[in-house]
Amino acid sequence: MSDLSGSDSSGLQAFLADASVDEAVFELRPDYRALLLAVDGITPGPSDESSEQLLQAAESAARYATASTPVDQLPHIAAWRDAYRAFGAKPQRTRNSVExxxxxxxxxxxxxxNRLTDLYNAISMLHQLPLGGEDLSRYQGPPKLVRATGQESFDTATEGEPVIEHPLPGEVVWCDNAGVTCRRWNWRQARRTQLTDETTSALFILDVLDPMTDEQLTIAADELVDHLKQLGPEVAVVRRLLANPRD
Known part of the structure; x- marks a missing residue:
């Protein structure tokens, strides 16, 4: 379990300091960036009027975006479909989270x-980027994006029953020291680290490919942070950008 102690956000900073993206992922997509937000001090709660308004705005934005363009041809979604093909996934069968x-x-x-999940889903839609949210207190070690060996464990459910699966060799996965936290880059999250109505500390991962710019990414992250800071009087947020060191 991660240690988040320290009112000066030192625990959050220490957690993100060891986060990493493996070189093999950058070889697959040199344009990939991940913006990680570590958050503590959240007051948990169910969906509310504020989250409902955000979701309705996100639904309207999605309908507007697809009025004249098929979903799979939206620029950011098309980029992720190409990324999935690059490691052998079939995007028509396993869709990236934003699609x-x-x-x-x-x-x-x-x-x-719940209002935390509703919030990040809405921001994902409003800015057309994959955005994952997980319970930071359930992490065992830092987040790492790697290409799987196929031996890693993935805690999920089938027909309501808990099961352990394994990613395919070469699959892009987020993981910690205990196993996979999200399969196929941003396709499906593990049950172990999922957000709940009791979550008070969270990790948000904003996955980015061209044609999304760093400026667009910053705007999306700032909007997410603005809303997160309304979820408690002492919300602390630390962010870190992971990008290709060769760029």
Missing amino acids: ALTRRAVGPGLPRV
Whole structure:
């Protein structure tokens, strides 16, 4: 379990200091960047009027974006479909998170889960980038993005029953010292680190490929932080950008 002690955010800074993206991932997509936000001091709670308004705005944005362009041809979604093909995944079968959310937004609507999950889903839609949120207190060691060996464990559920799966060799996965926390870059998160109605500290991962610019990424992150700071009187946020060292 991660140590988040320290009112000066030193625990959050220490956690992010050891986060990493393996060189093999950058070889696959040299344009990849990950912005990590470590957050503590959240007052947990169920979906509320504020999160509902955000979700409705996100659904409207998704409908507007797809009014004249098919979902799979939206620039940022198309980039992620190419990235999935690069490591052997079939994007029509395992959709990246922003594509899956967009299809839900223009169809049955985005899920209403809790105000923390609702918030990051809405920001993901409003800015068209994959955005994952996980319970930081459940991490065992730092977050690492690697290409899997196939031996790593992934805690998930099938038909409501808990099961342990394993990623395919070469698959891009986020993991910690205990196993995979998210498969296929941003496709499916593990049950172990999922956000709950009791989450008070969280890790948010903003996955970025061209054509999204660093300026657009900063705008999305700033909006997320602004909303997070409304979730408690003492919310602390530390961020770190992981990018290709050769750029």
